[in-house]
Amino acid sequence: MNLVWVCLALIAHFGLRLSAYNRLNSLGWPRRAIKRIEKLMFLETWVTPAVIGIVWARSFRSMAEGSFVWDDLPLAVLAYGVLCLILGGMLFVLWLLWRPIFGVQHAMVTRVNRVERASREDIEQFARTPKCRRAARIPGNQFLDLAIENIDIPLARLPRELDGYRIAHLSDIHLTGDLDPAYMARVINRALEFRPEMFALTGDIVDAQECVAWLAEMFSAARANDGSFFILGNHDTRVAEPSEVRRQMAAGGWTDVGGCCRRTRLRGIDVTLCGNEWPWFERPSPTEIIAIEEAMDAQLKICLSHSPDQYDWARRHQFDLLLCGHTHGGQGRLPLAGPILSPSWHGTRWASGDFYRAPTTMHVSRGLGGVHLLRIHCRPELSLLTLRAT
Incomplete structure (x- = not known):
């Protein structure tokens, strides 16, 4: 039984470091600082249990043999194990509660x-680099x-005139x-087949700097009657x-709606559209949001947020509606358990999917690309959203 407690403490040690990694990458700190901290964290994650195991190897051997007593370990090691x-x-418990299989707040x-x-x-057409071609050959790599996800999203306060309104949501290119x-170009063509009223x-x-020159031509085909709106994220x-x-x-x-609010009209309905890049x-x-609300009789409020x-x-x-990306659905997902990696202050709670906490419905895309x-088990996602009145 003593060995079981040690194994659980070791698992908790790694779990706490994983949790810290997720939250570190949710911060707006400079990338160089985050990468340095990540390296130190990675080193500490392995060095701490290795040092404890080597220095007190005799105690752990006696534990396996059944002759161990807890007094063989110093108080600091015991305290650290209990804390873990x-x-x-x-x-x-919190991680288990927010597993996608339970659908809490979904x-x-x-x-x-x-x-x-x-x-x-497709691989021959799309892969520009040897690195990309090698990655495409990895078994199970998606x-x-x-x-292509067609999603009907009910909104509690959606005006009847906007029932069936179509939004093509792209994220994390x-x-x-x-x-x-x-x-x-293929992704945008698939989106256009949906006949979106908004991108x-x-x-x-x-x-990569070289790709900035691609943007105007690449995204010019993504046109919709009510406009195409964007914000930036941390990789930008x-x-x-x-x-x-x-x-x-x-x-x-x-x-560009990054950091601002705009008044727009969708099917003749006044709508507030904002962009949150924080x-x-x-x-x-708050002053800007209030000013927009006072200047118009908005019947719907939509926000684009990276995170x-x-x-x-x-x-x-x-x-009423929050559209997000950033987390890539965890980049990888375990059967039943879902993702374990997610650059969010809330860990994997909102790694991807659709959530409702009054009065806001949030859609989090798995995104279309990645470094x-x-x-x-986490394919790139083209989100084709249809708004529904409840």
Whole structure:
């Protein structure tokens, strides 16, 4: 039994470091600082149990032989083990509660999922680099398998005139140069088949400087009657000048709503449309939101946010619909358990899917790309949303 407690403490040790990693990557700190902390964390994660195991190896051997007594270990090691068990146990309960299989706080949506699996011809067409071609050959890797998700989302305060309104939601494009622009052309063509009335792009558009010049031509085809709107995400800070990303997207016919609120009309209905890029860029101030509301009789409020961590902010400001990305669905998902990695202050709670906490319904896309060309049980997602009145 003593050995069981040690194993549980060791598992909790690793679980706590994983939890800290998720939350570290939700912060708006400079990337260089986060990467340095990650390296130190990775080193400490393995060094701490290794040092304890080596220094007190005799005690652990006696534990396996059944002759161990707890007094053989120093108080500091015992205290650390107990702390891991307590904190790890608390986090495990919360982690278990938010597993997708239980559907806690999930919105009651209707999904029809169609998957376009990458063929050998697709790999030859889309993979620009040897790295990308090698990744595509990894068994079980789904990073080129496109999941086209048709989702009916009920909104409690949706005006009847907007029942059936169609939004094509794109997120986390991550142009690194590994994939040919033809890949996004295919995604946009699939979105256009849906006949969207609006396009929405929720950040992380480009990672490599060379790809900034692609933007205007790449996204110019994504046109909708009511407009195409975008914000930036944390990866868009990695290029030399994020403002150039905004200019190129505008040249492609897209409207930048990052950090501001706009008045728009959808099917003749006044709508407030805002963009929240916090904590990497700006989000609308309460004063700006109030000013927009006072200047119009908005019957619906929509927010584009890169991170789902802005859910509580959206609820405080009474948004009806929040569209997010950033978490990639965890990049990989375990059967039943779902994701364990998610760059969010809330861990994997909102890694992907549809959620409702009054008055806001939130849709979190798994995104379309990634710096890491690896997805396990977590296909890229093109979200085709249809709003429904309840």
